[in-house]
Amino acid sequence: MKDKKSHLRFDFSVSQAGFILSLLFDFIILYFDIKIGLICLSLIVLLAIYNLRLNRKKNKQLLEYIETLTLNIDTASKDTLLKFPFPILISEYNGDIIWYNHKFLNTVKNKKLIGKNLKDEFPELYSAVLEGKNKIEKFEYEGAFFDVLVTVVEVEEGKNEKRFLNLFYFVDVTDFVILQKKYEIQNVVFGYLTIDNYEDVLNSAPEVSKSSIVSEIEKRITDWFYNQIRSDVFLMKYERDKYFFICNKEAFYKMQERRFNILEQIKEVNLYNKIIPTISCGIGIRQDSIFQAQKDAKTALDMALSRGGDQFVIFHDGKFEFFGGKTKEHEKRSKVRSRVMAQTIKEIVKHSDKIFIIGHQYFDLDCLGAAVGLSKLCLNLGKEVYIVINSYNPTIKNFLQVLLDDPQYQNIIIDQQKALKMKTKTSLLFVVDTQRTSYIDMPQMILEFEKIIVIDHHRRPADWIEQALICYSETYASSVSELVAELLSYEGIKLKKFEAEILLAGIMIDTRGFTKNVGVRTFEVATYLRENDAMPEAIKEYLKEDLESYILKSQLISNLEIIYSNIALVVDYSQVCRDNVIIAKVADELLNIKGIDASFVVCKIENSVLISGRSNGKINVQVILEKIGGGGHLETAGARLENRSIEEAKEVLLKAIQEYINENRNI
Structure with missing residues (x-):
């Protein structure tokens, strides 16, 4: 009982202050009029006695309430609660706090909580009760950590009355958490860092500036690691444009806090070089093996380079995390890799009996162009080749008909079922215009083939075809x-007119008529196709849209919202759009609005919500849509959300845009 009285004693501080003030006031009255002063004094004494008796009665009722609580639990349990060495808290099932022991009182630093509710004081405990949890790990309160065991106890009020109480047992694990954190920050972090465009940067600068550029880049890299991070880091340059570093996780956290701003600092190097230098870094994190951390770092660097560079990629616990990647990719000047790739692909085709070509969901013109080109390469080598299509974009319908009208291509298009029956152990599978397993039109095909070649122009995603x-x-x-x-131009293959036009159409669609993402080699390829009688005028005729599509575009644009002053957003609430081509066209159209740097169009087709993103290069739509499972390029990207309402998809997209803006604001 002593413990209970110490917890439940009534606070008289307010009434005592009032009593003292009343006495002072009465003494003043006595000074002027003794008779009235004595009457007031008598009243004050009577009120004090009444107040004291009232407080004692309340205190007694509260003690009886707690006594009833403990009497409803057996003697052993009652004794355990009172003398338990860990903090204990008891609440009503609705969250009202009714009792706690000395240990808990010390934990909350003598804060009076009787009668208050868990929802206000300990929201996490309240949520655990609602969710039916029986344990909360590493519950933090005032810098201390506890594992909290939650138990629901049934007590009897009377013969036929029962009620439920929540018992919380707090086990202090603060020392363990601190030790765990100390151990965690000592995890091995290994990183590879490379200058993406070392040769191009130097070649774009005057001879007298080259050594200064190299020196400035190296100075900024070493300064960032040793002076800005200021932690245990070992950095070593092992080639003229390559570094590796080893550090602990504490240093890695400091890098992360700065959002790897070395990416921006390197871009500031401007000593008469016409091309801005960029870097890429791959980081691997392991608890126990520096060798495995090194392997993970190499994997992460490969991922960074395959995504266009200018980014940090972290590979940890089997997952990739991306930072940066905001710079538009520069066209590579060397054609050596392309020629080597052409020769390698040719040799693999020669040693395959049948070749099958697949693309992403809703096979589009770029997919078809690549498939026709590869088919031509295989046919020239005397190989049996098939294009496997499950679903396709309406824009390729006319081109498909032209293809099927040619005797050489009459039986080339087949479905998945037929392809799987025809394949052999030495068959080859080409995957074009995607390297993402979740975007492939027929994922089953990937599992059935031992030999797979992927040809793509998008940044590598985390779920690529390994x-x-x-x-x-x-x-x-x-x-x-x-x-x-x-590849075909290197082999000097002569194309038929319709083959060249389908390839050129694929390029025209993705470059928006040679206005976006084009380089010298794009025009070189276009020249090769034009030499093979491809006619842009004929392609434009095939690509003309009908009146219904034109009206639908106008309807969608009428739903335009402008967010953050420079982002256009269209959401098809009425769900009138049933064509993903229209979605992309509307996104393109929105960029023509003055002051708009990026556009997003959200439409629902069947059970999928499709999001198309476009940019003029100032905003990286690929990074934004990657946050919600999509991908693509800095200027062109898309995402598909399954089993979501269009309102939910909009909220997810807005959240991703807000995250992107916050991240870039902090750099």
């Missing part, structure tokens, strides 16, 4: 049709 023999991914390229047409 089992591919070759992943020919060039993010500088305008389209996958450009890459395939370039």
Whole structure:
């Protein structure tokens, strides 16, 4: 009982202050009029006695309430609660706090909580009760950590009355958490860092500036690691444009806090160089093995480079995390890799009996152009080749008909079922215009083939096709049709007019009529296709949209919202759009509005919400849509959300945009 009285004693501080003030006031009255002063004094004494008796009665009622509580629990349990060495808290099932022991009182630093509710004082405990949890790990309060055990106890009020109480047992794990954090920050972090465009930067600068540029880049890298991070870091340059570093996780956290701002600092190097230098870094984190951390760092660096560079990629616990990647890819000047790739692909095709070509969901013109180009390469080598299509974009319908009208291509388009029956152990599978397993039109095909070649122009995602023999991914390229047409030009293959036009159409669609993401090699490929009688006028005729599509575009644009003053957003609430081509066209159209740097169009088709993003280069739509499972390029990206309402999809997109803006504001 002593413990209970110490917890439940009534606070008289307010009434005592009032009593003292009343006495002082009465003494003043006595000074002027003794008779009235004595009457007031008598009243004050009577009120004090009444107040004292009232407080004692309340205190007794509260003690009886707690006594009833403990009497409803057996003697052993009652004794355990009172003498338990860990903090204990008891609440009503609705969260009202009714009792706690000395240990808990010390934990909350003598804060009076009787009668208050868990919802206000300990929201996490309240949520645990609602969710039916029986344990909360590492519950933090005032800098201390506890594992909290939650128990629901049934007590009897009378013969037929029962009620439920929540018992919380607090086990102090503060020392363990601190030790765990100390151990965690000692995890091995290994990183590879490379200058993406070392040769191009130096070649773009006058001879007298080259040594100064190299020196400035090296100075900024070493300064960032040793002076800005200021932690245990070992950095070593092992080639003229390559570094590796080893540090602990504490240093890594400091890098992360700065959001790897070395990416921006390197871009500030301007000593008469016409090309801005960029860097890429891959980081691997392991608890126990520096060798495995090094392997993970190499994997992360490969991922960073395949995504166009200018970014940090962290590979930890089997997952990738991306930072940066805001710079538009520069066209590579050397054609050596392309020529080597053409020869390698040719040799693999020669040693395959049948070749199958697939693309992403809703096979589009870029997919078709690449598929036709690869088919031509295989046919020239005397190989049996098939294009496997499950779903396709309406824009390719006319081109498909032209293809099927040619005797050589009459039986080339098949479905998945037929392809799987025809394949053999030595068959080869080409995957074009995607390297993302979740975007492939027929994922089952990936599992059935031992030999896979991927040709793509998008940044590599986390769920890329790892089992591919070759992943020919060039993010500088305008389209996958450009890459395939370039391979054909190296082989000197003569194309039929319709083959050249389908390839050129794929390039025209992805470059918006040679106005976006084009380089010297894009025009070189276009020249090769034009030499093979491709007619842009004929392609434009095939690509003309009908009146219904034109009206639908106008309806969608009428839903335009402007957010953050420079981002256009269209949401198809009425769900009138049933064509993903229209979505992309509307997104393109919105960029023509003055002051708009990026556009997003959200439409629901069947059970999927499609999001198309476009940019003029000032905002990286690929990074934004990657946050919600999409991907693409800095200027062109898309995402698909399954089993979401259009309102939910909009909220997810807005959250991703807000995160992107906050991240770039902090750099």
